[in-house]
Structure formats: C-alpha cells, structure tokens
Amino acid sequence: MHQFLKEIQNRFPIHDVKEQRKNLTLFTTEKEQVVPLLTHLRDHEGFTHFVLLTAVDWIEEDLFQLTYILNNPEKKVDLGIRAYIGRENASMESAHHLWEQVATYQRELKEMFGIDFPGSPRVDEEFFLEGWDDIPPMRREFDSKKYSEETYFPRPGSKSHDPGEYMKQKLYSDDYEEEE
C-alpha cells in the first residue's frame, strides 16, 4: 500500500480500499469527511490536480455514490474517493472553493442527478438542459426509452420478428402449447 494511504488512514476513516492499478487506488469515506479529506490531500499530500467528480446511482440501495478523482502530478498516482449519500433530497457539502472547476461538476450533478451542493456558485442555473421539465435524467428511474417513445415520432417501419418465435408459427405452431 502506498505510504500516503497509511497517513490518510491515521487521520480519516477510510474503508473498502482497492488498489485498482499501481497508479490508481480507490477508497470510501464518510460524506462529512470528503471536503476535509480533499483539502488535506491537496494541501499536504500533493494531490493538486482535480480530475473529476461524478455520481453513480445505486437505486437498488437507495444511494448515490459520489466519486472524486484526484491526481498527484509529482508522484504520478490517481486517487478515487467514494462517498455515499441518500437518494432522497440528496445533498452534499460543496468543494467549489478548492478548485475552480468543481462548481461546474456540482452544477452538472444538480441538473442530471438532482444532487444539491448548497453554496456552490450557479448550482441552480440550467446547464445542459434548457427547458427540461422531467426528473433529473441521469437518475436510473428516468426511462429514456419511454421518454423518447412518448416525445418523438418513430418512423413506422417493417415489423421485426424473433427468429425462434417466427419459426414456431411457421413450422410447428400445432405442436406447441404454451403453458397456461
């Protein structure tokens, strides 16, 4: 394990540490710890390059996973920090003051997942989706297929057949009895 991980472990509650590659380690921490941890990593561990922030919807567990990826340009390692927050009224402490581009990521997450970052600049401004009137579309319960079928007008085309079913009708419909 990297030396810095041991250091971090002494200061912050981290778990589920996974060394994915030599230059990429991921771990989980509590959501309250994220901003202090990011600050610590930036200021004391050389993780000065903020790579990305994104969310993963674990709808089955009613959780959003937030993943922050940082990079240490000196040591040339990446670090993935996971935190889980409830899906209901999802909200997370903002990290916009640490790197300038973080506010943009947070604005996107607000729009696409409905995760709020109170205090983050322009977090409520429309970003990609001007005039969107449905639920945040990256949430798993948003059914893009249904949405497009209801919103657009598919060009009617020929009917597609399942080969197995089609052969049943053509060749042996008589032999076959669906169970009631």
Added chain:
Amino acid sequence: MTMKKKNDILSRLFGKEHRPQENKHNQPADADSGKSSDAGKGGGTGSVPGSDSGASGEAHYSDHNHNIAPDHTEDKYPRNGKDGKPEVDLSSGKYTKVWQGPNHPGVTGNMSLELTICGDEIVDAKTHVGYLHRGFEKLFERRLYMQVMPTCLRMCVPESDTNEYVFSEAVEELSGIEAPEKAKWLRMLVLEMSRLQMLLRVVPGQGGAFGLGIGVQWGMYVRELILDLFEELTGGRIYHMYMLPGGVRGDLPEGFRERAIKTMDEVYRFAQRIDDVMFNNSVFKKRATGTGYIDPSWVDRFGIVGPNARAAGYNRDVRKDHPYLLYDQLEWEVPVLEKSDVYTRARIRWMDMQVTADLIKQILNKIPEKGSFKAPTPNALNWRIPRGETYVKAEASRGEFGYYVVSDGSAYPRRITLRGPSYTHAIALLEKMLIRTNIADVGAIMVSLQTCPPEIER
C-alpha cells in the same frame, strides 16, 4: 537512449527552441494567485523564432496579470459580487450583452458565450453549452459493453479514437483481459494518427481565428492524407471504430507502412510552410503574442492539462507520466514552453504535431509482423463484466482524457463518464480568461484552448 541522442532528435525537430523543462511549476497551487507570477517575467526561456527575446510580449503579460477578477475600484469595470463574479448593472447604459455562438465556427464547436462588454472589452463572460447534448452517458445504461464502442467514440467528434481506447482499456482492465502486443502497437499508431489529424486542423486553425485562412486549407489537405490512411487501416475516415475491448479490428494493410511513412514527409513540409506563413507572420505574431495569457499558477487551480499546461511550463503528458500501451518503448521528449499565451500554445501544438509524426514513424517500424491483434473475448451479446470500477486515461491532443467506468456485474455498464479537457478549459477557465480581453480575440483564445464542446456535454 543517451541524452545526446535525445537532444539530437529534438534539435533536429525544433532547433534551439526546445528546452527540456524541469517540473518547475509542479508544486501545489497557490490558492490565491491574483498576484503576478514570476513565470511571466522572463521565466519563459523558450524563445519565439524571429522575435527578439520577446520584449514586446512581456509588456502584454503584465497587462494581463490581473485577470483573476481582482476587486478593483476603477470605474470602467463593474465591481465583483460575493461570488467573485462581476455585478453588471445593465441599466447604467455602460454595458452591452452580446452572444457569440452557438453557431459552429469550425474548430471550437457548438457552444456559445454570453459576453458582457464595455466598448469592445469584455467585462463578464458565461459559457453556455447544451446545443449538442446527446445523453450518451444515459444511453450507455441500455448498451451492451460491445455496443458502447460505436456510441462512445462520438463523445469527442474530432478525435474519436481516444474514446475507443480508454473505453476498451477500461473494459479489459475490469475483466482481466489483456490486448495482444500487436494490438497495443496498432492502438498507439491510431492514437497518434488521430492526434496528428487533429493538430493539422488546430495548428493552422489558430491563424484562421485571426483571419489567416490559407494555412487552414493546407492543413486540411494533409489531414485528408491522414484520413486516407485511416480509411485504409480502419475502414472509416472520421469514426474509425477500430479499437474494441480485446484488441483492434484489423492488421496493417499491404504497403501501409511505407505509404504512412511517406505521408509523414508531407507533415514536416506542412510544418515548415505554416512556420513561414503563420508563426513568422508579423500580423499573427502581433495578435497572438501576449493574448490569452494563462498564469501558471492556474494550472492546478483550474485543472488545466495538455498543451495548455505545457505552454505554461508544466511538463505534463499522460503518455510519460502514466505510460500506457507501449509508450515507454518510444523515444521522445515532451515539448514544454513557458510564455503561456496564444502564440506559445499554438507553437506547442506545432511542436506536438512533429513529435507525433516522429512517433508514428517509430511505431510503424516497431509493429510486429506476426501475432494476433485481438484477444479472445466472450460472446459480445452476453458479456458480463465483473463488478468494479476504474478510471482510465490517455493523452489526447488536448490533454488528459479519461473514462470512469463502473460495472455492477451485469452485461450493461452501470456508469461511464468522460473527463474531457474542455470541461474545465472551456468553462471555468475560459470564463475567467475572457475578462478584460478584446472581443476580437475571443475566437482566437477559444482556439488556443482547443475547446471541444462535445466532450463537455457528452
């Protein structure tokens, strides 16, 4: 490789211009860097050919050093509000709002800027995207992993191959498959060809943004030659769909090696000609030098990567820092310059272009004759990827380009998201940079950042 030989290659390519850089600015960012940076003052030792020690440039630099919205009192500029953004009182009659975009000006793509101007000077800028949001990351939810391949590459239109690569690599990593050696070489070839055709557009495009159209046509011609090679190798010109989890989709065609090596001569010739008409053009120099200055201390603060960081003195290149594929078997030096303006960034790309041509020749000579180009992979229709997550990155022409991929163990990805350089270059950074610049320079600054909206909104 000896240091001497290394320098030989570089000096052959760039003459005295090239200065290998120490990672001078690789310290944690100074959170408050409104102050002037030492880099501007003579820190840049990489001289511009033909310019005498860049004296005029320096004057400009100091002019622009206060770009990060300082809370000043001068009447001409609006005061900054609590969030650090200027508070514009439109009713005062001093300011005008203009929209630039979202028409597609060529290299910079469909996005628009909401500019607040005072005279012809910009006092506030907001980036607007959303004109080409295609929802790819949502679409992936109902794509089999193999079906992601032809979709994901559209996330970055002009340089689609990087998408193919990072996606394939991520799937391979999560499923414990390794692409055969030959596939790795072929992937590098395609990635470098992809970088090259992109640079052939952007380098002369910088002149285009100032009204110098002639190099653009030349670049397009050489780019077409590269696209011909792509067509031969991959079956497509723009969307190559050549890399897929497990390897690549074809070996080198007969005679390809020789034709490709010959084509590189055209690239060098083009580099020479664009040097003559653009880089040594007094008008271009005047417009580009000192314009669009990026303070080196912003690099980490804004997450600046690629040529934009390398023109500010940072030696950062994923190919070197996190060697992937077989890049560690190639010999080259990462171009780094320091003046950090439009001119320098164009120059960095011009150098990159030739390094890339050089790499392509090296790769072509190293691709093994024998061996398979695709590892066996399970039935594409039922391929379930073990639960896990990874972030895989590569160096695109614009810098660090990565995919974060999460698998829930099913045949469909749980989440794939793209980290593209423009996400920060074209929003946080551009919005800051434009303040106090002249409206006539906006296009040129965008080109110099190589903004690419499709990778912002996916």
Added chain:
Amino acid sequence: MSKLKDILSPFTAWNNLARDPVTIKDPINDRPGAARYRGFHQNDIEKCIGCGACESICETGAIRMVEVDEVETKEGDSGLRPEVDYGRCCFCALCVDICSTGSLTLSNEYIWVDEDPEAFTFVPGIDKKPWDNNQDGWKKPEPDYELNIKERVRMPEMQAEERENSFVEIVKGYSREQAIAEADRCIDCGLCQATCPAHMDIPDYIRAVREENLKEGFRIMYKTNPLPEVCGRICTHKCEDVCAMGHRGDPIAIRWLKRYIADSVDENEYQEALQQENPKDKDKSIAIVGAGPTGLSAAYYLALMGYSVKMFEAQPRAGGMMRYGIPEYRLPYNALDQDIDYILSLGVDIQYNTRVGKDITLDALHEKYDSVLVGTGLHAGKSTRIPGTDHEHVYQAVDLLREFSKGNEIPISEKIVIIGGGNVAMDITRTLARLQNQKYGQVNITTTSLETEDVMPADQEEIDEAREEKVNLKPGWGPQKIEIENNKIKGLHVQRCLSVFDENGRFNPQFDESQTDFFEGDMLIEAIGQGMDISYLSKSIRDGLDFTQRGRLVVNDYFQSKQEWLFIGGDIIQGPDVIHGIANGHKAARGIDMYLRGDLRYE
C-alpha cells in the same frame, strides 16, 4: 531585421502557384472506398440463416428481421433476413463481425443516393443494388478475430485407461463455471427449437443457466421433456446440428447444458422445483403398452391432465431401450431412475413382466380402457442371413445388451467379431471390450461395417472412443460367410465394400470380390438394426388399421391410428431415438385428451 523577415516570410505562400493541384478531378468515379471501407451492406442470402445475431448486436436499432418471399422457413433457417434502415445505421460493422455464418459484409460503396427516403431501408441481398458484387468493403477480419468464442467448453471425461474395464459414466458433467461459460456462447436465436423433435425451449433454459436460475431452467425443460437426466446424457441432439454457432465453430453444447440443469436439481427437490400433481379429476382411464420413453412421456403428460394411467411393461423394469439398450457408462441407471421415479410418483400405475399379446390381449385393454397408446419399440435384432448365422454362438446385440442390463451372465469369448457400423454396434463393442478386459485382461474385438469411416452412421466420438479402448475397427467391408470348423466359429470372411446404396438411395451394397479379408473370432455378434414385434395386434384390430405400401403403420399428426381409440408412437413410427419417443408421447397425450373430449378424429 527579423521584423522584416516576419513581413516577407508569409509571401512564401506564393510558391504554391507553381505546384500541381492536389484535388481529385472526378471524385465520384476516381475515388472508390478503400478495401476495408464500411459502406452499404451486402448479404449472401443463401448463406444467411436468419439467426438475428446482427439485429441483436446493432446498437442503433438499424436492423429488423423481416419476412422475405425469396426464402423459405425450414429447419436451420428462420427464413427471415435482415433489413437495414440507413436512417439509423452508423456503419460500425459490428453486425458483420458477429454474423454467425459470415454471410453479411459491408461493401465499399458510399456515394449512392436516392431522392426517396424510403429507398434507404432495404434488405441487402434481396433488394438488388449496384454494389451487390463489389469485392471490396468490410469483411470480418480473419483469422482469430471473433466477438464470440468459437470452441465449446470441453467436457471433462474419464481417460481411456480409467474407463477400459469400468461401467462408470465416462462424461463427468460441467462445473458451474464451465456451464455458464458455455451458456454465454449462445446467441439466443432459437433456431434449434424448431429442429428439436420435442421443440424444447432451448434458448430459455440456456438463459437460465447463464442467469443461474436453475430451478426455472428445470421447469422449462419439463414443459416439453420429462426425461431430462436421460436426454442430457444420450440425446441425439439434432438441435446442435442446426445451431447458428455451428456454422463457423462448435455448436453450443446444448445437451451438456441440459444435463447440467438436470443434475443440479436433487432427486428430493423435484417436487419443490416442479410443484406438480395429478389432479385425477377426469373419469377416463388410459392404458399404455411399453414403458419406454414414448410411454413414459405420454404417462407424464396424461397424469398432469388428470387422467388415470396404467402402464403394461414386458420387462421387470421401466425404461425400454434406455435401460436395456444404452450401456451404463453412457447412461447410468440412477440418472434414468431419477427421471422415471418422478413420472411414476405422479400416480402412474405400472404392471411389470406383462407382455401384451401374451399375458393380456390388446383387445382386453381396449375393452377396459377408454384409449390405448402403444410404444413398444424395436427389440427384434435383424440378421445379415449370411451362411453360418444360425450357429449358436452368433448373437444379436440387443439381446446381449438386454441380458447384461438385467444382471444376467452373457457369453464372452476371447476373440469376438461384431458386424455393424451404427451406435448400437459401438455400444455392444464397447460393452464387450470392458467385459473382455475384466475377464481376460485384454481386448480382442474386430468390429466391421459396410460403410467406410466417413459415412459410418455411428457418432464420431463413439468411433474415436472405441479405438481408444483398443477395439479393432474395420470399416468398409462386407460380411460374406462365417467360417465354422468342427462346429466352432473361426471367423468372418469379408469383401471390400464399394458402395452401400444405389442411385435411388436403396440399400444395395456392391462388393469388390478381389479384395477379401478374414477376421478371426470365436463368437460373432450382429448389430445391423432392429425390427418391431407387433404381433399383439389381433387380426380384427389389424384389419382396421392403415398401412403404407411398404408395410408401415399409418397414424395421424397426433399418433392416432385408424382405430381411433388406439394411438401408436415411438420407434415403431418415428425415430429411432429417445427424443422422438418423448415428443411422440407428448403429442399423443394431447391427442388422447382431444379424442376423449370428442375433438379428434383420425382423418
């Protein structure tokens, strides 16, 4: 100075005036797509089987499998063909790369346009296009570039040395990982289902393996086949012959996956997994003659319908040829019993050691029961009738196999000659090889057939394994005469067989008298086929039945005979193999049900 240079240097652009233009003069004609170009589709209609793998991989939804007049639906070919909508196609060519047969390619045509938007949806290969014969364009890269695994997961088997003198089952069965990996190869086209005589829901139960939903897979199998333990081992797997994956690689090991599911459910979990019972709510009763696969299958489905079923079986145990023919090393008795016990547990009554026609007449059954099904199979071995076959040490394969299965002592000499090239011949050969090993510590068997090895009806794996077990195989010889000296068999005279069938496909072997051989042996076994014994059909019944000119019994689609109360199925009618018996039994059960409700007539 340099300032001046900056003003002058751009003028070098004028140099271009002296250069030749780089434009292509006539791009429409001078610029064909590259040899790998991904342009409009081509499809070799004869080669395509309408499996729909192309449709499944297409991420843009550009492909639809449509009916076309030019192609007929038949076994192994759905008759559907892919239609491509170029409003959607992104020219990725994944459809080409995954195409099961290699019929689909992309041409290098990219210039074609049409004023009518509908023209951009067509069926490649059916709707004729100018590029149909273009040689250039995207083809699946060769070799070893695949989007699936061509080779099936190898079945772990006992090695030749281990099995030489043992009747323990040779095939060991897939592990969980192996089964899932094999199930993953399936492209879910369903082409196999039409060919399976029982039309088992193959893709569905394979999916159950993949999704590790084995109880569900078990229920799916029982819908059409109540003998999955048996079929998972010894089915003739006609389905695998038409498997789409078989066109460019190994077909899916459908049989082994069936076995994997069947083996995964313990005997005591059957009730829980299947949740079935015989409601016995019908006041009609049915007699079934013969407890082979036909009879057992019919009994199962009739019991589930609520009928009282009574079976009559000449032998002391149920199973027919599955027990008394197929050797234990291929089909262990416990697997067979597991299937049979479950069927009988549904309240099916069976009376053993009762030969209809001898111990009880068919007419009596007709009187007592509302309907009768006979599935008595083929048990009378056929003879070559060459000189010497009447010798007491000339045996019929089926007789020996039956006796051995019953646990009775059978004669085993030191040198044996066997005549026959089918699977029965291999079964008796390999059974006797084991017994010779046990008794004499070595094998000395010559098995000879008319057919040369490439056309021998036995499965290739049977032939290979027999060789591994040190049997001397002599294909391509015609038996002429058994050499007998002092009333002892010495061996078999043979002549080279030139052809087995004549132009009309009739059995009419031709020999080369100049090429002869002699196979030594002191015991001789014939395994050239079996005939039926239907002497239980009394004259009055027989007179009311239809026969073909060649003397075959005629039944309708539901295996109902002209004597409408009498249903006949299995080897006597169709096959011969277990799965036909099962399918016939199922269909006959439905026929009987319809007949008893007054819904079915012979014509």
